[in-house]
Amino acid sequence: MxxxxxxxxxxxxxxxxxxxxxxxxxxxxxxxxxxxxxQEPPTAEKCDLLSKQLLYTRLASIPGRYEAFWKELDYVKHLWKHRQELKVEDAGIAALFGLECFAWYCAGEIVGRGFTFTGYYV
Structure with missing residues (x-):
């Protein structure tokens, strides 16, 4: 040792x-x-200014992201209405997306418990 x-x-x-x-x-x-x-001059005041610019720029981008969200939702509604015409590839992509969301959920739960596996009998 x-x-x-x-x-x-x-x-x-x-x-x-x-x-x-x-x-x-x-x-x-x-x-x-x-x-x-x-950024010149590299001072704390400049950093404060940049952080405020970042915050308000992100706040200003919310309406565009809001509109994009509703367009995506309308597209999903359209696909659901015409699900008889759905291709196998589209259904596969949707299933993989759902599986990925579930896997991220499970990973988050495991991380939240401190990387312990509880309730599983091996």
Whole structure:
């Protein structure tokens, strides 16, 4: 156990040295590569302004998304009215979508319980 601890400490020391020698260069390279995303001047006030712009831009996009939702719902209603003309491919896609929704629901329940499986007898 002591040898594992010494190995871990040695690797941590090597990683720390690597970051201290190459970290600054990586940081500068990253900033230079993404320079077009940086707002001038880079201050807290500018960050506050950008966060407000993001919030209100998203709020302004709600009516468009609302209309798109109702168009999709109308399309589903149309498909349901004419379900006799439904193709096998469309039914398969709908079934896969329903299965995916159910799988995400189950995964969310498992994550919500702290990754424990309860109520299942194996």
């Amino acid at each position: 002591a040898s594992k601890l010494a190995q871990l400490q040695s690797k941590a020391c090597q990683a720390s040295k690597f970051v201290s020698t190459h970290g600054g260069a990586y940081y500068k390279q990253l900033l230079e590569k993404n320079k077009h995303y940086i």
